[in-house]
Amino acid sequence: MLRxxxxxxxxxxxxxxxxxxxxxxVSIGIxxxxxxxxxxxxxxxxxxxxxxxxxxxxxxxxxxxxxxGTYEYGYRYLNPRLGFTAGWLFLLAKSASAATAAxxxxxxxxxxxxxxxxWLVPLALGAVALFTLIVLGGIRRSHLANVLIVSTTLLALLxxxxxxxxxISVSRFTPFFGSGGDxxxxxALLQASALMFVAYTGYGRIATMSEEVRDPERTIPxxxxxxxxxTMLLYVGAAVAGIGVVGAEGLAQATATQxxxxxxxxxxxxxxxxxxxxxxxxxxxxxxxxxxxILGLSRVLLAMxxxxxxxxxxxxxxxxxxxxxxxxxxxxxxxxxxxxIGDVRTTWSFSAFTVLIYYAITNLAALHLPVGQRRYxxxxxWLGLGACLFLAFWVQIGTWLAGLALIGLxxxxxxxxxxxxx
Numbered sequence: 001m002l003r004x005x006x007x008x009x010x011x012x013x014x015x016x017x018x019x020x021x022x023x024x025x026v027s028i029g030i031x032x033x034x035x036x037x038x039x040x041x042x043x044x045x046x047x048x049x050x051x052x053x054x055x056x057x058x059x060x061x062x063x064x065x066x067x068x069g070t071y072e073y074g075y076r077y078l079n080p081r082l083g084f085t086a087g088w089l090f091l092l093a094k095s096a097s098a099a100t101a102a103x104x105x106x107x108x109x110x111x112x113x114x115x116x117x118x119w120l121v122p123l124a125l126g127a128v129a130l131f132t133l134i135v136l137g138g139i140r141r142s143h144l145a146n147v148l149i150v151s152t153t154l155l156a157l158l159x160x161x162x163x164x165x166x167x168i169s170v171s172r173f174t175p176f177f178g179s180g181g182d183x184x185x186x187x188a189l190l191q192a193s194a195l196m197f198v199a200y201t202g203y204g205r206i207a208t209m210s211e212e213v214r215d216p217e218r219t220i221p222x223x224x225x226x227x228x229x230x231t232m233l234l235y236v237g238a239a240v241a242g243i244g245v246v247g248a249e250g251l252a253q254a255t256a257t258q259x260x261x262x263x264x265x266x267x268x269x270x271x272x273x274x275x276x277x278x279x280x281x282x283x284x285x286x287x288x289x290x291x292x293x294i295l296g297l298s299r300v301l302l303a304m305x306x307x308x309x310x311x312x313x314x315x316x317x318x319x320x321x322x323x324x325x326x327x328x329x330x331x332x333x334x335x336x337x338x339x340x341i342g343d344v345r346t347t348w349s350f351s352a353f354t355v356l357i358y359y360a361i362t363n364l365a366a367l368h369l370p371v372g373q374r375r376y377x378x379x380x381x382w383l384g385l386g387a388c389l390f391l392a393f394w395v396q397i398g399t400w401l402a403g404l405a406l407i408g409l410x411x412x413x414x415x416x417x418x419x420x421x422x
Contacts, residue, residue: 007213007214007215007219008219008222008223008226011206011213011219011220011223012223012226012227013147013150014206014292014295015202015203015206015223015224015226015227016150016154016202016227016230016231016288017149017150017153017202017288017289017291017292018202018203018288018289018292018293018296019199019200019201019202019203019227019231019289020150020153020154020157020202020231020234020285020288021101021104021153021202021285021286021288021289022097022100022101022104022199022285022286022289022348023196023198023199023200023202023235024157024199024234024235024238024262024285025104025108025260025261025262025282025285025286026100026101026104026107026255026261026286026344026348027100027195027196027198027199027344027348028043028196028199028235028238028239028242028251028261028262029251029252029254029255029261029262030195030252030255030344030345030348030349031043031192031195031196032192032239032242032243032248032249032251032252032255032261033248033249033251033252033253033255033256034188034191034192034195035177035185035188035189035191035192035248036175036176036177036188036248036249037172037173037174037175037176037177037243037247037248038176038177038185038188038189038192039192039196039239039243039248040236040239040240040243041189042189042192042193042195042196043196043232043235043236043239044232044236045189045193045196046193046194046196046197046199046200047200047228047231047232047235047236048387049193049197049383049384049387049388049391050197050200050201050203050228051228052363052380052381052383052384052387053201053359053362053363053384053388054200054203054224054225054228055221055224055225055375055376055380055381055384056359056362056363056365056366056376056380056381056384057069057070057203057224057359057362057366058220058221058224058225058375059221059366059369059373059374059375059376060073060077060362060365060366060369061206061216061220061221062216062217062218062220062221062373062375063217063369063373064076066303069086069090069296069299069300069362070083070086070087070090070358070359070361070362070365071083071084071086071087071090071300071303071304072303073086073362073365073366074086074087074361074365075307076365077365077366077368077369078361078364078365078368080414081411081414082361082364082365084304084309084410084411084414085361085407085410085411085414086358086361086362087300087303087304087309088406088407088410088411088414089354089355089357089358089361089407089410090296090297090300090355090358091297091300091301091334092350092354092403092406092410093198093350093351093354093355093358094293094296094297094351094355095293095297095331095334095335095338096338096347096348096350096351096354097198097289097293097347097348097351097355098128098289098290098293098294098297098335098338099124099335099338099339099341099347100344100347100348100351101286101287101289101290101293102124102125102127102128102286102290102335102339103120103121103124103339103342103343103344103347104260104282104286104344105123105124105127105282105283105286105287105290106119106120106121106123106124106127107120107260107344108260108263108279108282108283108286109123109279109283110123110260111260111263111264111275111279112263112275112276112279112280112283120342121339121340121342124339125336125339127286127287127290128290128332128335128336128339129332129336131287131290131291131294131332132294132328132329132331132332134291135291135294135295135298135323135328136323136325136328136329137322137323148284149284149285149287149288149291150284150288152280152281152284153281153282153284153285153288154234154281155281156277156278156280156281156282156284156285157234157238157281157285158234159274159277159278159281160238160241160242160262160265160266160278160281161234161237161238161241163266163269163271163274164241164242164244164245164265164266164269165237165240165241165244167244167245167268167269167270168240168241168244168245169244169245170244172243172244172245172246172247172248173243173244177189187394190390190391190394191394191395191396193391193394194352194353194356194391194392194394194395195348195349195352195395196235197352197355197356197391198348198351198352198355199235200228200231200232200235201355201359202227202231202289202292203224203227203228206220206223206224206227221375238262241265242261242262242265245265245268245269246264246265246268250264250265251264251265255344255345256345260279260282262278262282263275263278263279263282265278266278266279290335293335294328294331294332294335297331297334297335298323298324298327298328298330298331299324299327301314301324301327301330301331302314302315302317302324302327303315305324305326305327308417309414309417313326314326314327314330315327349395349396349399350399350402350403352392352395352399353392353393353395353399353400353403354403354406356388356389356391356392357388357389357392357403357407359384359388360384360385360388360389360392362384363381363382363384363385363388364381364385366380366381366384367381367382367385
């Protein structure tokens with residue numbers, strides 16, 4: 001068993017470090033290119049769906065506090081096939097999110113120093129290597145790094161919102177339901193909601209690390225709720241400020257060319273060094289997301305290795321029982337491979353589909369909790385399940401077809417591994 005070293009404050013910071021990053025600094029520009037100013041509404045809709053999922057995750061983690069998240073919940077409350085599918089989807093979705101975070105960090109760094117775009121991928125690979133080494137040092141060292149990262153990010157983001165609101169132009173919000181493409185407004189809104197949903201899923205990091213949290217029955221639900229509300233307020237505030245200053249098209253264009261939409265918006269403020277201050281916060285945010293994703297991914301791979309769904313090597317801990325070294329190394333290599341794609345829009349869209357299916361399984365598991373362990377009404381899990389399945393298929397058709405194909409490959413591996421074990 002891993003040591004329990006995190007309290008409420010540490011768990012909230014881990015959740016904020018995973019949530020306040022790529023979603024606010026990169027994906028908001030991607031979604032703005034799809035739905036126009038209506039991305040503000042999409043951000044709120046995504047928050048409602050994520051809150052339902054967060055409550056389902058909280059009660060599951062409190063009743064079954066082990067590393068692995070929905071992978072373990074699927075095995076315990078559903079069946080082995082769905083449990084494996086959840087773990088497999090988590091690895092796919094969050095590896096793509098981590099690659100997006102690494103590329104986003106690189107994009108903001110290049111923008112801050114006006115460096116050539118050719119350095120985008122090499123810098124992202126360097127960040128993945130650095131934070132893989134940090135996570136290999138164990139949860140305590142990772143927690144200290146996370147506190148510094150999240151504190152810097154929150155200050156920079158609050159600066160962006162407070163400085164940007166007075167400079168908003170109302171005309172940039174019309175037409176509100178203008179689409180960034182050829183889709184109908186309602187279709188664009190649903191696609192943008194699916195893309196923004198991924199930005200809220202960092203609360204899952206708290207659940208996947210529940211084996212390292214003190215008093216999990218109290219700490220996990222409270223930490224998830226606090227993290228969700230703080231993040232929603234910051235996301236909506238930043239969306240309003242960003243669109244009000246440069247418009248939805250400006251954010252989308254900055255994302256496509258530089259992967260740094262909010263830095264471009266801050267550059268329009270009538271304040272010296274505004275873009276640089278925002279870039280510092282964005283850089284720390286991306287690094288915080290990358291850190292937390294490597295932590296969460298390695299813990300799920302640890303659980304899968306323990307059960308035999310992945311090679312047993314990944315289920316081994318180091319001598320101090322502070323980290324699963326082989327799982328961490330494998331996660332780092334997988335993220336690095338996705339970084340080579342070099343396009344945040346591709347990696348984020350793929351993450352959107354796979355993570356929505358993952359949380360559909362989470363809500364399904366919550367519906368099977370015994371009455372004595374259920375903390376919230378069943379309609380919350382039903383709402384989360386239906387919303388996740390509905391939104392999942394509003395991403396681009398090529399993305400969800402690729403996702404379904406990879407789910408099939410994962411189930412084939414699970415079948416073969418089961419036969420080998422028998």
